Amino acid sequence: MRRLIAFLLLRCPHCFRGAIFHGLWGMHERCPVCGIVYERETGYFMNAIFFGYVLGFIAILPLNVLLYVTDAHLIWFAVGTLATLTLLAPVIFRYSRAIWMHLDEMLDPRPDSFPDKEPLSR
Numbered sequence: 001m002r003r004l005i006a007f008l009l010l011r012c013p014h015c016f017r018g019a020i021f022h023g024l025w026g027m028h029e030r031c032p033v034c035g036i037v038y039e040r041e042t043g044y045f046m047n048a049i050f051f052g053y054v055l056g057f058i059a060i061l062p063l064n065v066l067l068y069v070t071d072a073h074l075i076w077f078a079v080g081t082l083a084t085l086t087l088l089a090p091v092i093f094r095y096s097r098a099i100w101m102h103l104d105e106m107l108d109p110r111p112d113s114f115p116d117k118e119p120l121s122r
């Protein structure tokens with residue numbers, strides 16, 4: 001349950017407290033609370049692309065079903081899909097990375113004394 005709340009609030013997959021993102025597109029390199037490096041290895045976030053596709057599909061599905069049921073012209077499918085994905089791009093970007101990070105931490109948890117942690121300055 002703590003992980004689900006941390007995921008929904010886009011918090012660190014390890015300590016559940018530190019913010020993952022700053023600004024609309026910016027991402028912290030390390031957790032501001034526990035200090036773990038978010039990008040575990042080069043290309044780490046490539047797996048998040050898969051979750052981005054899934055979230056994008058889920059995002060456009062209701063509108064496209066509605067357009068299909070109302071027998072709308074094909075151009076409205078394209079316009080609706082493009083508008084929806086453009087408006088939701090920041091949300092899809094953030095949650096696709098958060099899904100991947102939390103899933104990865106569940107499958108391959110980091111020990112509390114991980115060598116890439118920095119001592120916290122408080």
Ligand SMILES: [Zn+2]
Nearest residue numbers: 012015031034
């Ligand atoms: Zn953390």
